[in-house]
Amino acid sequence: MSTKKPAAPMESPDPLDSRENQLLAIARHLFAQHGYDRTSLRDIAEAAKITKAALYYYFPNKDALYDRIVLESIQLLYDQVAAEVAKATGPTARVRAFMEASARIQDSGRDRWIAGSNAFWQTAVDGQRMAALKLRDSYEGLLRQCIVDGIAAGEMRAVDPAMAGRLLLSALNHMPRWHKPGGKLSAAQVMQQFLDMLLYGLVLEEPAPPPARRRKAAA
Template sequence: MGQAAVAERLRASGVRISPSGVRYIWQRHGLETAVKRLQALADDGADALTPDQQRLLERGQLSARLAQVKVAGDATPGKTSATGAEGEGLSRHELILHVAAERFAAHGYDRTSIRDIARSVGLLPGSVYHHFPAKEDLYLAIHREGFRRVLERVKAAAAEGSDPWDSLRRACQVHVAGMVEGSPVDRITGHSLAMIGDHTLYDKIIDARRAYEQVFRDLVAALPLAPGVDRALLRLTLLGAMNWVSVWFNEGKRSPQEIADVMVEMLKKGVAG
């Protein structure tokens, strides 16, 4: 129940309190969101929640977990930000994108259904179809959003470089970090940079991919290189190496930033003794 409904229920039972008074009490006890109140009820006993309340709690917990990996400032334009007025986490649109990206990354496009995604989000399949008419639309929306986010971050990072090599290094840091540490949307977009099995789907994201690769084309074009170096092959070699990091990355050894630094340093200085 919301604060107004609680105040009305209390007034009907003889307790005079305003909605803002209810919220003040909730805040004092760490119960200011519906998810926190449901968790408190759940802690009182396994059978304290109805099935609908349990689904709402699970959705809120998932939303909070996804919000932790959501990069600040990358909310979808026109959508609710990661933390709303009641602190309930991601908007339904964003939540569907994140959960779908997780399932596509874990199980593949063909082995993931809208029903699977809806179950993970805590919605009925019809609610997912309300936002995305088909699975293909959802898959493409994930990639477009992912490309938009990484394009903004890479451009901003490169602009802070002190010279062409430093700009490339900073851009590569963002790219590799997104591949292994980013949100599910970031990770699946990065994976598609390396490979995608469905060429029909690939053709529909090619413009977004080309816009992103143009950033690296410009960065490589600005490098002071030896005469005769094939800049296109150099760019493709670097992108291919970075895209493969997600396959062999082992947390606890080199950080994504360190990996990017070493890759660029090897390109710059070479590896011959």
């Protein structure tokens, strides 16, 4: 008997989608629920109610699915986010555009986001892994450049752009662990609040140094 937990509802594919896209939606859902390594082609075929031979017609192996679910997803993410960043005026506005566009994409395709993330960190052949890393670096580099531009323009403090980018992306990437679709706030609305806190801080004014530091300064 299977020990897998009951699956959460799958994002409904467009009824006009091709059979191939419907199979991709099923594969993304299973990868999001159980992980890339723990989902077999047999699992996908059974969920789609087709034979493995029929599935092989569309995807001869898991490498082909990795290409479609990871590589295409990251490319789509980059293209959509870059388009929104290009519309924004000023570095801070571009950081907001990057993060809010990413959160909206997460909102509209939760299975795609989680499945792509799961598979990215799991098994892949060397060529696929390098292609995925290159796409990811382009996506993260876009955010880092916005921060570099913000520092150069005097809109942001002279922080480490790579570290600042990791902080912002951590807030985004961990959201699916706790945010529930259909809740009080969308992922994009949560990100707007996160950005207010991350960009402008929580503390109203610089706190006084601890007593030990004050005594040392006085000496």
